[in-house]
Amino acid sequence: MPVLRWIRRNLVVIAGLLTLAYMILPNIVVMVFSFNKPNGRFNYAWQRFSLDAWKDPCGVADLCGSLSLSLQIAFWATLGATALGTMIAFALVRYRFRARGAINSLIFLPMAMPEVVMAASLLTLFLNMGAQLGFWTVLIAHIMFCLSFVVTAVKARVMSMDPRLEEAARDLYAGPVQTFLRVTLPIAAPGIAAGAMLAFALSFDDFIITNFNAGSTVTFPMFVWGSAQRGTPVQINVIGTAMFIIAISVVLVGQVIASRRKNNARP
Amino acid sequence: MTQQQTAGGDVRLAGISKTYGSFTAVQPLDLTVPQGSFFALLGASGCGKTTTLRMIAGLEEATTGTVFLGEKDITDLPPYKRPVNTVFQSYALFPHLDITENVAFGLRRRGIKSVKKQVDDMLELVELGDFARRKPHQLSGGQQQRVAVARALINHPQVLLLDEPLGALDLKLRRQMQLELKRIQTEVGITFVHVTHDQEEAMTMADTVAVMNGGRVEQLGAPADLYENPRTTFVANFLGTSNLIEGEIVSTGGDLVVAAGGGKLTLPRERCSAATTTGGRLLLGIRPEKISLAHADDADSIAAGRNRVTGRIVDSSFIGVSTQYVVESPAGKALQVYEQNIDRRAGLLPGAEVVLHWNPAHTFGLDADQDIDAGVESVEDAA
Amino acid sequence: MSLTEAPPAPPADPREPVLRKPSTRKRLVPYWLLLPGILWLVVFFALPLVYQASTSVQTGSLEQGFEVTWHFQTYVDALREYYPQFIRSLLYAGTATILCLLLGYPLAYLIAFKAGRWRNLVLVLVIAPFFTSFLIRTLAWKTILADGGAVVDVLNTLHVLDVTSWLGWTESNRVLATPMAVVCGLTYNFLPFMILPLYTSLERIDGRLHEAAGDLYATPATTFRKVTFPLSMPGVVSGTLLTFIPASGDYVNAELLGSTDTKMVGSVIQSQFLRVLDYPTAAALSFILMAIVLLAVTFYIRRSGTEDLV
Numbered sequence: 001m002p003v004l005r006w007i008r009r010n011l012v013v014i015a016g017l018l019t020l021a022y023m024i025l026p027n028i029v030v031m032v033f034s035f036n037k038p039n040g041r042f043n044y045a046w047q048r049f050s051l052d053a054w055k056d057p058c059g060v061a062d063l064c065g066s067l068s069l070s071l072q073i074a075f076w077a078t079l080g081a082t083a084l085g086t087m088i089a090f091a092l093v094r095y096r097f098r099a100r101g102a103i104n105s106l107i108f109l110p111m112a113m114p115e116v117v118m119a120a121s122l123l124t125l126f127l128n129m130g131a132q133l134g135f136w137t138v139l140i141a142h143i144m145f146c147l148s149f150v151v152t153a154v155k156a157r158v159m160s161m162d163p164r165l166e167e168a169a170r171d172l173y174a175g176p177v178q179t180f181l182r183v184t185l186p187i188a189a190p191g192i193a194a195g196a197m198l199a200f201a202l203s204f205d206d207f208i209i210t211n212f213n214a215g216s217t218v219t220f221p222m223f224v225w226g227s228a229q230r231g232t233p234v235q236i237n238v239i240g241t242a243m244f245i246i247a248i249s250v251v252l253v254g255q256v257i258a259s260r261r262k263n264n265a266r267p
Numbered sequence: 268m269t270q271q272q273t274a275g276g277d278v279r280l281a282g283i284s285k286t287y288g289s290f291t292a293v294q295p296l297d298l299t300v301p302q303g304s305f306f307a308l309l310g311a312s313g314c315g316k317t318t319t320l321r322m323i324a325g326l327e328e329a330t331t332g333t334v335f336l337g338e339k340d341i342t343d344l345p346p347y348k349r350p351v352n353t354v355f356q357s358y359a360l361f362p363h364l365d366i367t368e369n370v371a372f373g374l375r376r377r378g379i380k381s382v383k384k385q386v387d388d389m390l391e392l393v394e395l396g397d398f399a400r401r402k403p404h405q406l407s408g409g410q411q412q413r414v415a416v417a418r419a420l421i422n423h424p425q426v427l428l429l430d431e432p433l434g435a436l437d438l439k440l441r442r443q444m445q446l447e448l449k450r451i452q453t454e455v456g457i458t459f460v461h462v463t464h465d466q467e468e469a470m471t472m473a474d475t476v477a478v479m480n481g482g483r484v485e486q487l488g489a490p491a492d493l494y495e496n497p498r499t500t501f502v503a504n505f506l507g508t509s510n511l512i513e514g515e516i517v518s519t520g521g522d523l524v525v526a527a528g529g530g531k532l533t534l535p536r537e538r539c540s541a542a543t544t545t546g547g548r549l550l551l552g553i554r555p556e557k558i559s560l561a562h563a564d565d566a567d568s569i570a571a572g573r574n575r576v577t578g579r580i581v582d583s584s585f586i587g588v589s590t591q592y593v594v595e596s597p598a599g600k601a602l603q604v605y606e607q608n609i610d611r612r613a614g615l616l617p618g619a620e621v622v623l624h625w626n627p628a629h630t631f632g633l634d635a636d637q638d639i640d641a642g643v644e645s646v647e648d649a650a
Numbered sequence: 651m652s653l654t655e656a657p658p659a660p661p662a663d664p665r666e667p668v669l670r671k672p673s674t675r676k677r678l679v680p681y682w683l684l685l686p687g688i689l690w691l692v693v694f695f696a697l698p699l700v701y702q703a704s705t706s707v708q709t710g711s712l713e714q715g716f717e718v719t720w721h722f723q724t725y726v727d728a729l730r731e732y733y734p735q736f737i738r739s740l741l742y743a744g745t746a747t748i749l750c751l752l753l754g755y756p757l758a759y760l761i762a763f764k765a766g767r768w769r770n771l772v773l774v775l776v777i778a779p780f781f782t783s784f785l786i787r788t789l790a791w792k793t794i795l796a797d798g799g800a801v802v803d804v805l806n807t808l809h810v811l812d813v814t815s816w817l818g819w820t821e822s823n824r825v826l827a828t829p830m831a832v833v834c835g836l837t838y839n840f841l842p843f844m845i846l847p848l849y850t851s852l853e854r855i856d857g858r859l860h861e862a863a864g865d866l867y868a869t870p871a872t873t874f875r876k877v878t879f880p881l882s883m884p885g886v887v888s889g890t891l892l893t894f895i896p897a898s899g900d901y902v903n904a905e906l907l908g909s910t911d912t913k914m915v916g917s918v919i920q921s922q923f924l925r926v927l928d929y930p931t932a933a934a935l936s937f938i939l940m941a942i943v944l945l946a947v948t949f950y951i952r953r954s955g956t957e958d959l960v
Contacts, residue, residue, distance in 0.1 A: 016760030019753045020775060023841055026790035027779050033793065044793045084687035095680030103684065106691050112891070112947055113940060114899020116916040120923055120936040121698035124705050127929075144694040147687055164359035167326050170346040171353045172373035172422065179347075182372075186363045205783055207902060208916070212923065224785040228906055232789060240786040247781035251774055 027244060034237035041231025053234035057242070060233040063223060067239060070220035073135070074204040077142035081203075082196045084143070085150025086188075092151070093158040110148045118145060119212035126213060133215025141213050142203040149202060150195035157191020276302050276337030278323060278426055278458065283332030285318050292318045294483040295332060300426070300460055300475075305452050307461045307473035311505075315482040316462045317356075320428050323460065324353045336425060347376070352419035353428040357435050358411050360403035366390070366414055367399045373422040389421045392451065409440045416448070420455060427452075429461045433468065445471050466506050470494070478502050480642070494554075498540040500633055503552050505642035510558070512551045512576075512598045513635060519543050522627065525551055528598025532574045532630065539632030548635035555603040557629040560592065560612075563620035573624045578602065580619045590615075594623060699940075706933035716929060728934045732918050739914040740942070742829065742904075743897035746836035750844040750893045751886065753837065758848035758885070759878075763857070776845055784839055788906050791835050795825045795907070827909040835903035843892040851885030852878070887954045891947060898943055915939055 007014065033043055037050035058064035088107065091097070110118065122144070126137055165187065169179040185192075207221040214222060224236055278300040285293040293315040300306045308316040321327035323334060325346035334342045341349055352373070360369050370389055371382040379385075390396045393413035403411055412432060419427055432448070433441045449472050452459045463469050469476045470490035477487040478501070486493060486502045497503035500511060514527025522533045523543055532551055541549060553574075561569055569575065578596025585608075592604040592615070604623060606612075615621070706724060710716035729736070761772050779787060794801055805811045806823055814820040819830040855878065863873040879886075901916030915935060922932035 012756050012759055013764055015753075015756035016764075017757075019757040019841070020772065022753065022838065023779055024775060025794065026787040026838065027782055029790040029793050030782055030786055033790070044789075044796060084690060087683040088687040091680040091683035095683070097680040097684070103688060106688065106696065110691070110695055112895055112944065114895055114916070114943055116899040116901065116919050117936045117940045117943075118695065118698075120919055120932060121702035122694060123923060124701045124929070124933060125694070125698040128701055140694055144690060147691060151687075162357075162359060164355050164357070165361060167346070168353070168355055168359040168361070169372070171324055171326065171351075172418065173347045173376040174372070175345075175347050178376055182376075183361060187361075201780055205780070207785060208899075208920075211920070221783055221785050224783060224789070225902075228785070228789060236786055236789075240782040244778065244782045248774070248778055255770060 030237050031241045031244070034234060034241045036234055036237075038234065043232045043234050043237065050234075053238045057235050057238045060235045062218060063233065063235055063239070066218045066220045066223040069135070069217070070204055073139055073142060073219065074200050076139055077146055077203040078196050078200045080139075080143040081146035081150050081199045082192060085147050085195060085199075086154050086192055088147075088151050089154035089158055089191075092155055094163075107148050107151050110145055111152075115145075115208040116212075119209040122209070123212045133213055134217045137213045137215070138210050138217065138219065141209050142206060145206075145209060146199035146202050149198050153195035153198060154188065154191045157188055157194075161187055277335075278460065279335040280319070280323070281333045281335065283319070283322055283329045283334060285315070285322060285327060286330045291482055293322070294481075296484060298477065298484065298487075300458060302425075302458055303456050304474045305449070305459045305461065305472055307463060307469035307476045308479055309463055309466060309469040309476050309505075310479035311464055314479040316464075316479045317430055319479070320353075320430055320460060320462045323426065324351055324428050325349050326353075350422075350425045351428060352422050352424040352426075353430060354412075354415045354419050354432045356431045358403075358415040360411055360414055360418070362403055365400050365402055366395065366406070369403065369414055370418045370421055372418060377422075385421055389417045392420075392454075393417045408436050409444060412436065412444060413447075416451065420451070420457070424457065426458045426460060429459060431462055431464070433463070433465075441465075441468070448472060470506070478505060480505075496538065496540075496631060497552065498633070499641070500550065500637045500639055501642035503631075503633065503642070504640065508555055508603055509552045510555060510599060510602045511633070511639050512553075512602075513639070514549055514551055516543060516545055516547050516549055519545055523549075523632065525549055525632075527551060528576055528596060530575060530577075530598075532576075533627040534574075534630035534632055535628055538628075538630065541632055541634035543632075550633040550635050550637070550639065552631045552633055553625055553629060555591070556589075556605040556607075558602075558604045558623050558625045560594075560604055560606055560615060561622045561624060562614055563622055566622045569622065569624050572627070574627050574630060576602070576623045578621060578623060580615060580617050580621055582617055583615065594621060596623070702933045702936060705929050706937050708930050712927055721930070724930045724934045725938065728931050729938065732915065732935060735913055735915040735918050736938070736942070738912070739898050739916070739939075742833050742836060742912075742914060743894050743900075745833050746840060746897050747844075747890050747894045749833070749837040750841050751890060754841055754844035754848055754889065758845050758852055761845075761849050762852035762855075773849075776842055780842065785902065785906075788835055788839065788903060791831070791838065791907055792826065795831055795834070797824045797826060801825070826907065827912070829908070829912050831907040832904050832912045832914075835907045836897050836900060839900075839903065840893040840897055843896070844889040847889040847892065848882060848885040851882045855881050883954065887951070891950070895943055895947065899939060 033046070034053060035049050035051065036043055036046055037048050037052060038045070039047055053059070088103075092100070092103070119141075122137075122141055126133060131137055161184075165183055166179055169183040170176075174182060205221060207225060210219050211222060211225065218226070220239075224232075227233060227236060278298075280296055280298040282295045282297060283293065284291070284295040296319065298319075308319060310316045318327055322329045325341070325344060325348075329342060332342070333340055336350065341351075361372065364372070367386055367390075370386050374382045374385060386399070387396065390399060393416055395410060395413055395417070398406060398410065403414065406414065412435075415432070429448075433444050436444060445468055448459075448461075452472075461469070461473060470493075473490060475487065476490055476493055478485045478493065480501050486498050488496075493502060494506055497506065497509070500509075503509035503511065512527045512532070514525035514532065516523060517526050517531070518524040519536075521536075523536055523539060525532050525534070534551060536543065539549070541547075543549070563577065566575075566577075576596050576598045578594040578598070580592055581595045581601070582593040584591050587608070589605045589607050592606065594602045594604060596602055602623065704718055705716065707718055707720050707722060708716040709719045709721045709724075757772075757776070761769055761776070765772050793799070796802070802811070802823065802825055805814075805825070811820055811823055811825070814830060815822055819833075820828045825831050825834075859877055859881070860873055863877045864870075868876060899916045901914055901920055904912050904914040904917055916939075919932050919935050919939070922928050922935065926932075
């Protein structure tokens with residue numbers, strides 16, 4: 001049977017595409033249901049097409065407030081984790097020092113720990129210190145768990161950097177600061193950017209650690225969580241879809257610019 | 268392009284050394300590189316040549332000793348304050364900058380605003396004017412190499428350091444770049460210090476070659492001088508090939524006469540770098556291309572006064588311009604003989620009994636208390 | 651220049667050779683670079699674990715305050731009461747990890763070797779779901795797996811649900827609020843964490859190795875078994891870890907897609923901590939979970955011989 005033979009020959013491709021479909025399906029559902037007009041409080045069953053939610057994305061109490069809070073936290077957490085993580089990555093790759101093994105473990109462990117354990121133990125600390133739960137405790141927690149991921153991303157890039165490039169800069173009259181700004185940083189930039197993007201995504205989307213340490217502060221994921229109990233407004237889907245489209249466009253535009261630059265550089 | 272002679276002077280290393288923990292990379296070293304010369308540091312990998320270069324550049328801190336540039340002590344100056352530039356191994360061109368910006372890097376760091384003219388001139392000198400806006404990865408190896416030279420030279424350094432600059436190029440391009448670098452050096456008149464493991468490269472390009480081994484300079488001199496008058500077995504074997512024959516001094520009146528391999532060989536006294544007392548041991552050296560071959564039957568026709576060794580051909584390889592023979596003899600198990608292919612010589616086949624003969628003046632003498640094979644393997648490693 | 655004319659030796663340095671040591675300032679640079687970040691991890695990651703350990707052996711109540719009494723009985727009680735949730739967590743997380751590997755490997759392979767010029771697009775599609783909050787996407791599964799929905803109908807018609815119900819994975823003709831829904835959600839949520847490391851290690855494999863294996867009489871299947879798969883082991887190891895560890899502590903999928911019968915240990919810790927306010931029990935549970943995961947991870951890394959994950 002030619003059909004069967006074709007299937008056998010392309011088995012990997014078919015299986016891969018099915019997995020891809022499995023991964024994309026929920027996004028399509030989220031998108032489609034952003035145009036729904038549900039009857040009850042929950043947006044789980046299709047009723048009829050409507051643009052209501054798109055016309056008024058902030059029409060639900062606290063929704064846009066929680067979104068803006070999440071963006072703020074993600075911004076500061078990214079900044080903090082990227083700065084601290086980049087410094088650690090450089091120290092690990094470029095210098096010799098004592099206790100390297102212990103420091104490596106300290107960086108690896110947060111990634112090898114179920115989130116709920118970190119969340120619970122951090123809450124114990126805050127309760128013991130009598131800290132006021134809210135924006136600051138969430139920010140502290142986010143910087144903590146993003147740090148290791150930034151270190152890993154930046155380290156990979158710095159390790160593949162030729163140390164002779166920095167020597168060449170010093171040889172060409174660039175002092176330590178100039179060498180760092182003109183050579184080290186630009187070349188390490190893709191790694192730092194990857195680490196920062198990862199940190200932003202992790203922070204923005206974090207639920208478990210935030211839920212433990214936010215007190216009465218409500219971030220966007222916490223708002224979604226709460227709405228799963230109280231009733232899911234269509235606006236959630238609108239925001240989810242909008243974020244998805246914005247992110248995809250940014251990636252695609254970036255790709256186009258990159259490939260055009262490559263083509264222009266050719267004679 | 269003309270270059271004003273920068274008032275700087277010689278590079279002088281005084282007692283400079285480098286140790287990493289318990290490992291000594293460079294033994295205390297005294298060395299003077301005269302201004303305007305093309306100086307080569309030659310040696311196998313790990314001999315300390317690159318470390319020496321990096322101490323001149325300031326990229327490596329000397330453990331002991333002083334680096335002088337002219338009369339000025341620059342030992343404690345960081346690399347960015349030394350009037351010295353480096354062409355790095357595999358070039359170290361900045362991947363995020365185009366060719367113009369790579370070349371202009373040093374000028375800009377010294378606060379020079381109008382760099383265009385100088386960059387254009389420099390790219391012209393290395394024949395890369397058309398590539399100014401390309402990124403390094405868009406150039407071939409040879410072009411990248413020239414950018415690296417331009418990037419260093421544009422700063423008019425008093426000394427240009429080259430760390431294996433041709434190592435990444437293929438053989439043909441390397442030959443071409445050797446001539447090119449030599450041309451540029453003559454044109455700009457800057458002192459070049461060149462590190463290489465390739466003895467042909469060092470001899471082609473440099474005025475003076477320092478042969479390094481085990482963290483010290485074995486011998487220093489002009490290429491022809493090093494080749495003709497090696498003072499150690501390492502230099503004799505590392506630069507080209509030498510036949511080394513061990514013998515005992517029997518006479519020191521006039522020329523030295525040495526008993527070796529069942530016969531007597533003579534050499535001029537001034538060509539011997541070792542102590543000469545009757546009864547002492549000595550290593551005689553003779554380059555393969557200086558030896559002539561004769562059939563044992565024709566031995567009578569050899570002129571009187573020439574050194575002779577009898578033996579048997581065990582191997583011969585035809586190379587084109589020459590034929591290389593390996594001869595087994597009481598004087599040595601595998602003596603090398605290179606003979607120019609002027610006429611085809613019949614009968615010189617493996618198994619043939621032959622007489623090797625040469626002008627005694629071409630013989631050199633070395634101290635016998637040395638490893639007779641020093642420097643042999645390192646040539647093979649480098650090849 | 652001849653030997654006798656060699657440049658005159660420079661005058662000897664009058665000073666005794668001085669050993670230069672790198673300056674103290676330079677030696678301290680790495681420590682200054684490490685200090686802020688490491689301090690952060692010590693104070694907000696390591697120290698909390700110590701606090702938690704101490705809390706787990708305290709007794710008392712919210713009103714009177716807690717005190718360290720070395721009451722290890724809490725651990726025994728916690729395990730006795732909540733062992734079903736522990737077993738369930740490990741079972742669900744393990745199943746989801748295996749499913750992720752089975753589903754993710756073909757896709758990673760597709761991107762690495764078969765996608766050609768579509769490679770970047772497929773990669774973007776793999777990462778794209780990240781851009782929508784995972785809670786929203788998890789809620790979407792409520793719609794997909796809804797009772798009487800298309801998926802359930804098809805599975806029902808094919809009598810798949812009869813089999814899964816018999817196995818205890820689903821209940822009669824519904825999928826939502828069953829173990830299958832929870833595992834399905836876990837698998838979905840952690841698939842990218844499996845695919846990306848797999849892809850990274852597959853992409854490093856030189857395509858000529860496949861040709862070489864073929865040249866040396868290996869069938870495609872043997873080539874995969876003897877060449878491709880062994881070379882992708884680093885990706886398999888880090889992918890399974892990145893899936894299993896977070897999945898074992900997850901309670902979002904269990905809460906949103908499951909029922910009270912599918913509660914995982916994360917849910918228990920969360921409710922003990924945030925609702926019941928029984929801190930010692932919560933801390934003990936969290937500690938047991940951490941110990942189990944770390945032991946499993948250490949054992950697994952030892953077995954697979956890949957210790958350079960960091």
